[in-house]
Amino acid sequence: MRFRFPALRRFVKDERALAALEFALIAPMMLFLLFGAVELTNGLETAKRVENVSASLSDVISRDNEVSDEDLEDLWAAIDPLMWPEPSAGLRARVTSITIEDSDTATVVWSEAHNGMTARTQGAEIELPDAMMIAGTSVVLAEVEYPYAPVLDFVFGPNGLNHMLNPSAQTHGAFTITKETIRRSRLVDPIPRA
Template identity: 30%
Template sequence: MSRSCARWRGARAMLAEERAFAAVEFALMLPLILVMYLGLAELALGQRASQKLDLVAHTLSDLAAQQLTGGSNSGQAGMDEKTIQAIFSAATTLMAPLPTTNLKMTISEVVIAADATQTSGYKASVSWTIAQNSGTLRPCKIGGAARLNAADVAPVDPNSMPTSYTSAKSVTLANAGGGSTTTSVTPTIGAIIVADVVYTYQPSFSRTITWLKRSAPTMSRTSYSPVRNTYSPNHVQYYMTSGTNCTPGTP
């Protein structure tokens, strides 16, 4: 009987030890599991914020470029302060439920025109620019000249326009009967609405951790939309009370 009791006590002791081992293993693995889980969740939330920012930039440029009325002449487009603020407001709601206090937005009209002084034969210059929530205005002049730099840079660079808008491009097309043809495609002359958006994204799980807030990543987007109206020139006239009109005295 005593031997049976001893064996039972030994089995119970071994079982208790196995449970202790499992508890220790779980305690060691839990921090890693939590880090992986929170990291994946944060990655998904960050990707969602990035997608929303794409939508905000496109919406800003597209809504502004769709203006067909409001100009000084029949068929001419123009925007007043009420209209531009409505566009900013509509785009801001697309970020919900994310906070928008760090959402900086700028809408500008950039005109592509022929310019014999440029190597490419074309230039991009700002007609007007308006910002919301401390966004960066695009400059009317750079180095004393009314034109933006022609450069292919990562968005957002308020001082530049991509070379696809400011210089001719060689395009190779396949022929139906075989072979190919190389042709030069010139930039489209006219007005383009450019939306610049910068957003400081604060990771959701670190908003209560002070030292992480200093390393919040910044997301930047630029969207381009050609002005839709058919009036010649297809310009959106400036009747706003904020922002900058680069051609004072004219709408």
């Protein structure tokens, strides 16, 4: 290519700032990938903790002969160490003992809730997976809800930097992680409430 303007020819041949230009083009993408990896990792770890709480609640109750108020208080207290280092203040939980009368009917024997979640109504029918519907048995259902706010919510959340710069921007903010675990009663069918 032949240039008529000497300044333009020098500009095209100059490679001194090429590394800075490449860095300026790639740095935003690398930061985006870094923050995305942090968010993904933290979200998956939190979801795993919520699943662990649900599994622990159902497993402990399924091993009991009966469930007392003290047993439930101990279970609710165990949520804090299971969720650590995430705060457990917003976590809501419910445990339900269910009896399976036949292959089509499962009813609530008793239900207890924690931190504002509503207990199920005694005697109400409930849907379970087909694999759990064995007549004459009982199961324990543990349900857990946890409001998760992303680590970078201060940037992209409803009151974050993105909203300050562009008030009409759509924000995503917190969402709820929900897990449920079903375990068969191991010692008695159904587990009575003391």
